[in-house]
Amino acid sequence: MTRKWKPILSTLSAGIILLSQICEAHAAAKFTQDPKCGSTKGCYTDCAQSCTFEVAWEDKGTAVTFTIRYDLESKTDVWAAIGISQDMKMGSDNVVECHYESGTVRAMRSQNTGKMNIAAEQTGFQQTQGSVADGVLTCGFDIQKSAINLDADSYLFFANGPIFPKQINGKSMHSHIPKISPSMVDFQSAQVIGGTAIQLLIKVHGLLMISAWIAFASIGVVLARYYKPMWAERKLLGEKVWFQIHRTLMILTLLCVISAFVVIFVHAEGWSQFSDDEEYKKAHPYLGVIVTALTFINPLMALFRPHPDDQYRFVFNWAHWFVGTVARILAVITIFIGVTLSEAGAPEYVIYILAAYVAYQLFIELVMEFHECCVVRANTGKGTAYEMKNISDPGSETPAAVNRGRKFKNVMIGLHTVVIAGFTVAILVSVA
Numbered sequence: 001m002t003r004k005w006k007p008i009l010s011t012l013s014a015g016i017i018l019l020s021q022i023c024e025a026h027a028a029a030k031f032t033q034d035p036k037c038g039s040t041k042g043c044y045t046d047c048a049q050s051c052t053f054e055v056a057w058e059d060k061g062t063a064v065t066f067t068i069r070y071d072l073e074s075k076t077d078v079w080a081a082i083g084i085s086q087d088m089k090m091g092s093d094n095v096v097e098c099h100y101e102s103g104t105v106r107a108m109r110s111q112n113t114g115k116m117n118i119a120a121e122q123t124g125f126q127q128t129q130g131s132v133a134d135g136v137l138t139c140g141f142d143i144q145k146s147a148i149n150l151d152a153d154s155y156l157f158f159a160n161g162p163i164f165p166k167q168i169n170g171k172s173m174h175s176h177i178p179k180i181s182p183s184m185v186d187f188q189s190a191q192v193i194g195g196t197a198i199q200l201l202i203k204v205h206g207l208l209m210i211s212a213w214i215a216f217a218s219i220g221v222v223l224a225r226y227y228k229p230m231w232a233e234r235k236l237l238g239e240k241v242w243f244q245i246h247r248t249l250m251i252l253t254l255l256c257v258i259s260a261f262v263v264i265f266v267h268a269e270g271w272s273q274f275s276d277d278e279e280y281k282k283a284h285p286y287l288g289v290i291v292t293a294l295t296f297i298n299p300l301m302a303l304f305r306p307h308p309d310d311q312y313r314f315v316f317n318w319a320h321w322f323v324g325t326v327a328r329i330l331a332v333i334t335i336f337i338g339v340t341l342s343e344a345g346a347p348e349y350v351i352y353i354l355a356a357y358v359a360y361q362l363f364i365e366l367v368m369e370f371h372e373c374c375v376v377r378a379n380t381g382k383g384t385a386y387e388m389k390n391i392s393d394p395g396s397e398t399p400a401a402v403n404r405g406r407k408f409k410n411v412m413i414g415l416h417t418v419v420i421a422g423f424t425v426a427i428l429v430s431v432a
Contacts, residue, residue, distance in 0.1 A: 030050035030051050030052050030071045031050065031051050031054075031069065031071060031134075031136050032047070032050065032051065033045055033047035033051055033054060034054060034056055034067075034069075036056070037054075037056060037190075037192050038190055038191070038192045039190060040058060040190060041056045041057065041058045041190055042056065042057050042058070042185070042186070042187065042189050042190045042191050042192065042193075043055065043056045043057075043191075043192050043193070044156050044158065044181050044185065044193045044194075045192070045193075045194060046179070046194065046195075047194070051069070051071070052070070052071045053068075053069065053070045053071065053080070053158055053160070053179070054067075054068070054069045054070075055067075055068055055082055055156060055158055056069075057185075057187050059187060059188045060142070062144060062145055062146070063142045063143060063144045063145060064142070064143055064145065064150045064187050065128065065140065065141075065142050066082065066096065066140065066141055066142075066143065067129075067138065067139070067140045068080055068082060068098055068137070068138070068139045068140075068158075069136055069137065069138050069139075070098075070136065070137045070139075070160060071135060071136055071137075072100070072132065072135050072136065072137055073135070074135060075162070076100065076101075077100070077101050077102075077162060077163040077164075078099075078100050078137075078160060078161065078162055078163060079097050079098065079099045079100070079160060079161055079162075079163055080097070080098050080100075080137060080139070080158070080159070080160040081095055081096060081097035081098065081110075081157075081158070081159050081160070082095070082096055082156060082157060082158055083095045083112065083156070083157030083158075083159065083178065084148060084150075084154045084155075084156065084157075085154060085155045085157060086152075086154060086155070087155065088155055088180050088199070090112050090114075090115060090157075090178075091112055091113065091114050091115075092111075092112065092113065093111070093112040093157070094109070094111065094120075094148045095109065095110045095111060095112055095117065095120075096108070096109055096110075096125070096141060096143065097109075097110055098130065098137065098139030098141075099163060100132060100137050100163075101163050103132075104130070105130030105131060105132065105137065105138075105139055106127065106130060107125075107127040107130065107139050107140075107141045108122060108125075109121070109122055109125050123147055124143065124144035124146055124147020124148070125141060125142070125143055125144070125147060126141060126142045127139075127140070127141045128140040128141055128142055150187045151187075151188070153184035153185060153186050153187075154184060154185060154187075155180055155181055155184055155185070156180070156181040156185045156193075157178045157179065157180055157181075158178060158179045159178035159179070177341075177342070177343040179342060181193050182195050195345065199267060199343070201263050201264065201266060201267035202264070202267060202343055202344065203431070203432060204260070204263050205260045205263045205264040205267070206260075206338060206339075206344060206346075206431050207428055207431070207432065208256045208257070208259050208260035208263070209256065209257065209260045209331070209334075209335060209338070210335065210424065210427050210428055210431070211252075211256050211424065211428070212252070212253045212256035212257050212260070212295075212331070213253070213328065213331040213332060213335065214335075214357060214420070214423055214424045214427060215420060215421070215424040216249045216250070216252045216253040216256070217249070217250070217253045217328055217331070218361060218416075218420045219249055219416065219417055219420055220245070220246050220249030220250045220253065221324065221328065222364070222365065222368065222413070222416060223242050223245055223246045223249070223413070224242065224243075224246045225365075225368070226368045226369075226371075226372055226409070227242045227409065227413065228240075228242050228243075230242060230406070230409060230410075250298075250299065251299070253295065254295055254296065254299055257291070257292055257295045257296075258292065258295075258296070261288070261289075261292045264288070271285065280337060281337055281340065281341060283334075283337060284334060284337045284338055284341065287330055287333065287334040287337070288334055290330060291327055291330050291331045291334055294323050294324075294326060294327035294330070295327050295331075297323055298320060298323045298324050298327065301316065301319060301320060301323070302316075302320065305320075332354070332357075332358060335354065336351065336354055339351060339354065339431060344431065345431075346430065346431045347430055349430070350427060350430045350431060353423065353426055353427055353430065354427065356423070357423045357427075360419060360423070364412070364416055364419075367412070368412065371405060371408060371409075371412075
C-alpha cells in the first residue's frame with residue numbers, strides 16, 4: 001500500500017503548498033474604496049474589504065471626469081485601461097489607457113479593432129492627474145462627450161498588463177481576461193457597480209468540470225477500488241453491479257470533461273494565456289489539457305484490457321489505476337486554480353469548500369483502505385482483480401468472511417454518496 005500511495009501523497013503535498021499560496025495571495029492588503037463613490041461619483045470596483053482596482057466617474061456636463069486606481073502589487077512598467085463598449089466583446093471599442101513607466105504616469109486614447117488595439121487621435125481628451133503612492137497607481141482624465149458618446153449607457157471594461165518597449169505600442173496583452181461591468185453603466189449617475197460579467201461559457205466550463213471530478217469521479221473511483229466483491233450474485237444489464245455503476249459514472253466524467261474542454265476553447269477562440277499573472281494561475285490551461293488527455297486515455301486503455309486470467313492483466317490494473325489517480329489529483333488542483341481566476345468570478349470561500357472536500361475524500365479512502373486491509377483481506381487474502389464479465393470465474397465469488405464488512409461498506413457508500421452530493425451542490429451554487 002505504501003508504494004501505491006506514495007505518488008498520491010507527494011502530489012497532495014504539492015497541492016497543500018499550492019493552497020497556501022492561493023490563500024496568501026488572497027490575504028494581501030490592497031486599498032480602500034473612494035468615500036465619494038455612490039454620492040458624487042459613480043464607481044466600478046472590486047472593493048469588498050479592500051480593492052485591487054477602481055474606476056470612478058463624475059459627470060461635468062460636456063465632459064466626464066474619470067479616475068483609475070489600480071494596485072500595482074509591487075510591479076513597475078505596467079498599464080491599466082478602461083474600455084467603453086456597447087457589448088461584452090472586444091472589438092470597435094473606445095479605450096483609455098494609463099502607462100506607468102520609468103516613474104511616470106501618462107494617459108492616452110486608443111481603439112480596439114477586433115482582437116487588436118491601435119492608437120487613436122487624442123482629440124476630446126485631457127489627462128488631469130497621474131501618480132503612484134503606496135503601490136497604488138492613480139490616473140485621472142477628462143473625456144469630452146463630443147469625442148465619445150458618454151450619454152449612452154455602455155459596458156465598462158477594466159484590463160491591465162505589462163509594458164515591454166519592444167512590443168507594438170509598447171504593450172503586452174492584458175494579464176487577466178478583462179473585468180466587465182455586469183450591467184451597462186450610466187455615466188451621468190453615481191451608481192456603484194461591483195463584480196464582473198461572467199461569460200456564460202466560462203460558467204458552463206466550470207460547472208461541467210466540477211460535476212465531473214467532484215461528483216461522478218469521486219463516487220466511481222471508490223466503487224471500483226473497494227466494492228468489486230460486493231453484490232457478486234447480482235447483475236445489472238448483464239454486468240456486475242459495481243462495474244456498471246463505475247462505468248456509467250466514468251463515462252459521465254469523460255463526457256463532462258470533453259464538453260468542458262470544447263466549451264472553453266470556443267469561448268477563448270483558441271488557447272487561453274496569462275501573460276503576467278501569479279505563477280500558479282498560468283498552469284491552469286496546461287493542466288486542463290493534461291487532465292483531458294488522461295481522462296480520454298483511461299477508458300481507451302479499458303477497451304483493450306486483457307482477460308482477467310491473462311498473465312499481463314496486472315499491467316492494465318496498475319496502468320488504469322495510475323492514470324486515473326494522476327488525472328483526479330491534477331483535476332482537483334486545476335479546479336482550485338480555476339476558482340481563483342478573476343474571470344471565474346467565484347467567491348473566495350469556495351477555496352475552503354474545496355479544501356474540505358479534499359480532506360474528506362482523503363479521509364474516506366484511508367478509512368476504506370484500512371477496512372480493506374484489516375478486515376476483508378485479513379480474511380480473504382489478496383483482493384480480486386478487475387473481473388468484468390463472468391461472475392463465476394474462479395476466485396471471483398465473494399468469500400463468506402467478506403460478510404463481516406458488508407454492512408459497513410453499505411453504510412459507507414450511502415454516506416459517501418450523500419456527502420459528495422452535498423459538496424457538489426455547495427460548490428456548483430457558489431460558482432454559478
